[in-house]
Amino acid sequence: MENVFDYEDIQLIPAKCIVNSRSECDTSVTLGKHTFKLPVVPANMQTIIDEKIAIYLAENGYFYVMHRFEPEKRLTFIKDMHARELIASISVGVKDEEYGFIEQLSNDNIVPEYITIDIAHGHSNAVIKMIQHIKKHLPESFVIAGNVGTPEAVRELEHAGADATKVGIGPGKVCITKIKTGFGTGGWQLAALRWCAKAASKPIIADGGIRTNGDIAKSVRFGASMVMIGSLFAGHEESPGQTIEKDGKAFKEYFGSASEFQKGEKKNVEGKKMFVEHKGSLEDTLKEMEQDLQSSISYAGGTKLEAIRNVDYVVVKNSIFNGDKVY
């Protein structure tokens, strides 16, 4: 594979501005039958999202994906979201019991608007079978399948019926897949996204490796319809993780879905736990993301996200931070 690069290696090139204020720029995106305020979704991880955050996001026009690590709560969750006239967006795995769960939803006519098949190595017959099972029993649900890192995988999952694919194996902040297995898109996630996007005929969600708000615009430039983010959404007042205090400063836990902390055992561990600085309210982060993305659209010379897709770029090989820390 030629031209391998990652987020920090790229700068997008400005085009002539056509707005008088950044507030004229529209960051909304349509995925399936619904339009959302931002092309950003907090990761479906237990220290990133819970029921309260899901309700907040849905009520305020943001996309969300609930995690799958309390399976017994999913049915009530969908019913509760629908009772509030909000979209229901859940995750499933591929183990035997998940087949029964999908059939139960179908039998009870409970149809989540979005279902994300969330496993580490999504280019597999297990995921293909689950896509087909969901499409057979819940044909109205929009199916996001992942995670993958190659054009072949994108094509196969789309062909099986996935409505969108999720790209990113190993670029996550609490991921240790790249270290423990030697595989993945860690270190070249943006190039992998471009590679996959060229093969895709349906939306792609870029997952993992976003470290700054500018990386959202770069993901859109290289083919993402939506971006899934964990670490930037960890550490908020509302975040589910445990809070600790160290040297008078507050920190919150952020752990991988394949970590020992999530699994409760040391088996096939591919994730770790870290503590991130407490960073105020989720609402402020979402607002800042929107403003930064509006600014990105203005630099792209347009008024909508699509403008970013056509801008030129340069490869600056690890130099955009000029040796500075990110923040």
Ligand SMILES: NC(=O)C1=CN([C@@H]2O[C@H](COP(=O)(O)OP(=O)(O)OC[C@H]3O[C@@H](n4cnc5c(N)ncnc54)[C@H](OP(=O)(O)O)[C@@H]3O)[C@@H](O)[C@H]2O)C=CC1
């Ligand atoms: N995006 C990423 O880079 C990664 C994300 N994760 C996250 O961690 C969570 C747990 O993922 P996962 O372990 O897949 O979920 P599960 O523990 O639910 O495993 C799903 C199924 O896939 C099998 N499986 C898992 N990994 C592989 C593999 N490399 N090759 C073949 N079969 C495999 C498992 O069997 P068995 O366990 O017996 O092998 C199991 O049957 C998910 O939320 C996932 O998104 C994990 C790693 C990487």
Ligand SMILES: Nc1nc2c(ncn2[C@@H]2O[C@H](COP(=O)(O)O)[C@@H](O)[C@H]2O)c(=O)[nH]1
């Ligand atoms: N390899 C692993 N990847 C994981 C694990 N838990 C979650 N993830 C992935 O990371 C992203 C979030 O990345 P970030 O850079 O924004 O923090 C998440 O959406 C998953 O795809 C894990 O235990 N191991």
